[in-house]
Amino acid sequence: MASRRRMLLKVIILGDSGVGKTSLMNQYVNRKFSNQYKATIGADFLTKEVQFEDRLFTLQIWDTAGQERFQSLGVAFYRGADCCVLVYDVNVMKSFDNLNNWREEFLIQASPSDPENFPFVVLGNKIDVDGGNSRVVSEKKAKAWCTSKGNIPYFETSAKEGFNVEAAFQCIAKNALKNEPEEEIYLPDTIDVAGGGRQQRSSGCEC
Amino acid sequence: MHETELQDLSDDADYAASQQQGSRSISGSDSGKRSMSSEPDGAEVVYLKDNVTIHPTQYASERISGRLRLIKQGSSLFMTWIPYKAHSSGNDSESDRNLYTIKAVPFTDIRSIRRHTPAFGWQYMIVVLSSGLAFPPLYFYNGGVREFLATIKQHVFLVRSADDANAFLVNDIQDPLQRTLFSLELSRAVSVSNVPSASVSVSPAPSIENSQRTDGDSYDWSSSISQYNGRHRQKVQDPARDLSIQVLEKFSLVTKFAWETTSILFRESHNNDFGADERKNFIQSLPDNIRDTEHNNTEKVPEEIPVASDPLEFDKLTLVWGKPRQPPLGSDEWATFLDSEGRIMDSKALRNRIFYGGVEYRLRKEVWKLLLGYHAYDSTLAERDYLCSIKKTEYESIKRQWQSIPPEQAKRFTKFRERKGLVEKDVVRTDRSVSFYDGDDNPNVRLLRDILLTYSFYNFDLGYCQGMSDLLSPILFVMEDESESFWCFVALMERLGPNFNRDQNGMHSQLFALSKIVELLDSPLHNYFEQNDCLNYFFCFRWVLIQFKRQRKKRGWGTPENGGTIEEEERGEDKLGEFEYEKTMRLWEVLWTHYLSEHLHLYMCVAILKRYRKKIMGDQMDFDTLLKFINELSGHIDLDATLRDAEALCICAGENGEACIPAGTPPSLPVETGLSYSQQDDI
Known part of the structure; x- marks a missing residue:
């Protein structure tokens, strides 16, 4: 166990039902896309090893149910998050309008220590649909919103075609890492398994 | 028949006193083992009775006889029942023998003994452990129940139950709750005879008997139980069976399972005043012929107590078993449940049958409607047909409510649009790999959508929630009918609807x-x-x-x-x-x-x-x-x-x-009438 131990970065993906959260995660981790995903019930996560400045990290990416009704579960899933990814469908205005709700709900439920500076990343997904002709949210509009919320990084993606997904998640990982307090970053890999690591918010526990 | 023993112990004190002399030596007319009455290590056989028998089935050939003993060591009293060696009747009975052997149960683990003195047949007794579980009935072919009780009374505190003159409580049960549970158990054990198909529930008290741990790995529980059940099933089909015997068998069958299960479940979690060392000493001090059957376990004893604190050791025997599953209910058997007009004559028996085996695919269309409560069990075929036609009309009219919303109205009806959008998003990702739903423009996917949208109007407060499409999909697959699927789904949601409440x-x-x-x-x-x-x-x-x-x-x-x-x-x-x-x-x-x-x-x-x-x-x-x-x-x-x-x-x-389960917990029907859903959030 101890040898597998490395810095864990926890990322939560939020957004309306059907905007492509599961697809984005799966495209990034497995480089695969399927038309046959099921609506996510509860929550699940995938992990991926990422290298950043010569050090390895484990990115733990949480995929959650999109229906608002399941939000009360968030308390259990959001805690200890290092970065929150807000996803909308560029072809569905409502999914964009809801970004603010998702962001606020996250801040309430995860209650990060420094909400003002908690890292978010916004992804406008499904830009491939209908060659972009069915698009209803412009890039400009999306970027304006991101700017207004404290310069949230913004990416336009297509999980189906794998477009911009890697770049988006690199940014996500970087931001998640930034959120980690310095002292935890340099925690040696071999720190005790018995419980010392457990006290670290998200640097241990990947056993 | 042993008429003398049909009498009650009308005056226990007198009876015990009168027995003191006789029972101090080994009694029982057929006993030839008097020499065992005293052992050097302090284990003393204070009671011995041969030809005490267990009836795993009603077949006389399958009865297992053995020797019942009470053994005293120090201040502790133990009961053992060791079956005789098989007369070469095969592995089958050998494994049963192992299965039923009662190895040195301390009386601290026994809660009660109930004796039965039927007018016909042998006397028997049922020993209930403090866990609430029981050993199979022990039949005394040569009598001796009374003597058995009298002997016990000399060594441990035994009182007659206030509720049942034939029940004797071992040790005083001070806790009124325990007392109630105890009497409930006894009455249930008896009342089960009214419902031959019922399984007996047992309520384990939060204490456990280490003695059960003597069941070591050397037994292949699952296979012996399977064999046992295989025979059990044959027997059920035997019309000539004696009902009362069958009931007892069921009782012992269930309790046997439960007994093993509980011992596995609880042994790691509870300590008990009968410690490992004490047990080990006891076993080693037993006479050789007893010790032989025990020695496998002796070695294991020291490591079994620490199990509780060592998670890695927990799992050795976690596989516990209920009854073997049966083949699904088929058409011929299904017909036997119906009267001439199609009513289900014994819905409990039907549910029992389905519980243990399910139903064949082609019967599901009919049976599911009953199970879900869409049709009543006591409805006739004609009534069910009639209901279907009425309900079809009703469904169509609910469906028209949303179908008739023109685009202009929909534009001003956000809730409807969003709800429809959510449903449409989900049906295309519901079971698409099942051929019934696969491919582009699959009409069944459209039906899923229509039914779910109609439901969201039928129950507008609850609306649509993710997960509902998963519940509907198999129903439509089985019913192959839109209206029937809808009403079955409605019936299911009566019970599971709260799963989707906004407040969860x-x-x-x-x-x-x-x-x-x-x-x-x-x-x-x-x-x-x-x-x-x-x-x-x-x-x-x-x-x-x-x-x-x-x-x-x-x-x-x-x-x-x-x-x-x-x-x-x-x-x-x-x-x-x-x-x-x-x-x-x-x-x-x-x-x-x-x-x-x-x-x-x-x-x-x-x-x-x-x-x-x-x-x-x-x-x-x-x-x-x-x-x-x-x-x-x-x-x-x-x-x-x-x-x-x-x-x-x-x-x-x-x-x-x-x-443990609060009233109204789904799928129980809600306790309060008039569900109220919050209206303020999502679609």
Whole structure:
């Protein structure tokens, strides 16, 4: 166990039902896309090893149910998050309008220590649909919103075609890492398994 | 017949006094073992009776006779019943012999003894352990029940139950609750004769008998139990069977299972005043012929107590078994449940039958409507047909409510548009790998949409919620009829609707009940969850919400214990094969019988968790890891084995289990009438 131990970065993906959260995660981790995903019930996560400045990290990416009704579960899933990814469908205005709700709900439920500076990343997904002709949210509009919320990084993606997904998640990982307090970053890999690591918010526990 | 013993112990004190002399030596006319009455190490046989017999079936050839003894060591009294060696009748009976052997049960573990003195046939007694479980009835071919009780009375505190003159309480039960449970058990054991098909529930008290740990690994429990059940089933079909005997057999059968189960369940979690050392000393001091049957266990004794504190050792025997599953109910047998007009004559028997085997596919269309409560069991075929036609009209009119919304109106009806959008998003990702729903423009997918949208108008307050499409899909697949599917879904949602409430209260109450049941049945696991902040049981959320649907079948029936992350499983290529779909339907119809419990699904959760408890605790899984592990278990769950475990656990938990489940917990019908849904949030 101890040898597998490395810095864990926890990322939560939020957004309306059907905007492509599961697809984005799966495209990034497995480089695969399927038309046959099921609506996510509860929550699940995938992990991926990422290298950043010569050090390895484990990115733990949480995929959650999109229906608002399941939000009360968030308390259990959001805690200890290092970065929150807000996803909308560029072809569905409502999914964009809801970004603010998702962001606020996250801040309430995860209650990060420094909400003002908690890292978010916004992804406008499904830009491939209908060659972009069915698009209803412009890039400009999306970027304006991101700017207004404290310069949230913004990416336009297509999980189906794998477009911009890697770049988006690199940014996500970087931001998640930034959120980690310095002292935890340099925690040696071999720190005790018995419980010392457990006290670290998200640097241990990947056993 | 032994007329003298048909008399009550009308005056116990006098009787005991009069017996003191006789019972001090070994009594029993057929006993030839007087020399055993005293042993050098202080173990003294104070009672010995030959030809005390167990009746595993009603066949005389399968009875197992043995020797019953009371052994005194120090201040402790023990009971043993060792079967005689088989007369070469084969392995079958040999394994039964092992199965039924009673090895040195200390009386501190025995709660009560009930004697039965039927007008015809042999006297027998049932020994109830303090766990609430019981040994099979012991028939005294040569009499001696009375003497047995009198002997006990000299060594331990024995009082006649105030509620039942034939029941004797061992040790004083001071706790009024325990006393009540005790009398309930006894009355249930008797009343079961009125319902031959009923399984007997037993309520384990929160104490346990270390003595059960003497059942070592040397026995192949599952196979001997299977054999036992195989015969048991034949017997049930025998019209000439003696009902009362059958009832007793069922009683002992169930209690035997429960007994083993409980001993496995609880032995790790409870200490008991009969410690390992004491036990070891006792066994070593036994006469050779007793010790022979015990020696396998002697070696294990020292390591069994520490098990409680060593999670890695927990799992040796977690596989517990209910009755073997039966083949699904077929047409011919189904016909026997119906009267000439199509009423179900004995709905309980039907539910029992389906509980143990499910139904054949082609019968589902008919049977599911009954199980779900859309049709009443006592309705005639003609009444059911009539209801269908009425309901079809009703469905059409509800459906028209949303169908008749013109685009101009829809523009101003956000809630409808969004609800429709949500439904449409979900139906195209519901069971598309099942051929019934696959391909582009599949009409069945459209039906899913229409039914769900219609439901969201029928129950506008609840609306549509993710997970509903998962519940509807198998129903439509079976019914192949839009209106019938709708009304079956409505009936199902009467019970499962609270799963989808906006405040999630239905889910929370089930997860809460689950945590209580685990606490009852596996306190070390409960403690583990508590220490690891897992008591919200959100890792079981999907199991509960959609009733174990979403099974993914990959790479055979193996367990994911040796790795197998989602990455490796190529999550994107979920293949929900027809095979898994069938299993879901089988499970659902079993759950819908509400036969042992309305909440068998919670015991399913417990059964699976227990199956993997060693892995969970051994790997020190935290919440995240556990959630992932559970998510990946789907597709690796052996349905039949899990159902059997769940059955055994449910019986084992008995009333204490039901007490863990708050009233109105889905799928129980809500306690209060008039559900109110919050109107302020999502669609």
